[in-house]
């Protein structure tokens with residue numbers, strides 16, 4: 001459960017988040033809105049890269065404002081970025097293993113944890129390949145594999161579908177939808193692709209000008225005229 005209470009972020013004269021309040025309880029939540037709405041800023045606050053000027057965020061009851069940035073992955077906050085973070089001169093296995101140096105993973109062996117993540121992301125037969133030898137879609141899966149090991153609580157994904165073919169997007173959808181059952185994490189998904197959001201998310205949070213304009217089940221929320229105007233650019 002992600003509870004956001006009165007969150008504010010200012011960059012000089014720009015108000016990026018304005019008294020943002022929402023309780024996100026869905027297993028997979030879409031975070032959407034037009035360019036500049038504040039989506040990346042919200043992810044940056046959750047990641048600890050930006051200190052809010054007002055308000056708080058609680059994850060599973062813990063006020064994350066009290067958690068130093070370097071403790072957030074061990075706490076269970078994970079993220080994929082718009083720019084790829086796979087280490088090109090490390091193998092797929094070692095890319096995933098690197099995460100286990102920083103997060104708790106219970107009583108299973110490192111190999112068992114890594115193998116389960118490889119199987120889940122369809123990478124078992126490419127575990128030995130270097131990151132730099134992988135196709136874009138496989139690198140995307142390595143990033144997801146790194147997020148799902150070691151008891152994550154929330155996994156934020158920033159435009160994971162960018163540049164993928166239809167069949168790759170289809171596998172990505174299935175992978176995202178299964179994450180909560182695989183590792184117990186809530187997923188927060190930022191993407192401009194309405195199809196990806198509708199096919200993976202049970203609820204969506206719609207931002208505009210740094211504030212919430214709608215939150216609820218995806219079907220009805222997408223029909224909301226305010227959402228259609230802000231997110232889909234429709235005029236009334």
Ligand SMILES: Nc1ncnc2c1ncn2[C@@H]1O[C@H](COP(=O)(O)OP(=O)(O)OP(=O)(O)O)[C@@H](O)[C@H]1O
Nearest residue numbers: 011014015016033034035036037038039040041042
């Ligand atoms: N480091 C920064 N310095 C100044 N202004 C910033 C900074 N980061 C974001 N902003 C501004 O804050 C507002 C919110 O930006 P943000 O990147 O969070 O929006 P977004 O919804 O993620 O947009 P996009 O869909 O284009 O990625 C915008 O007006 C943006 O120009």
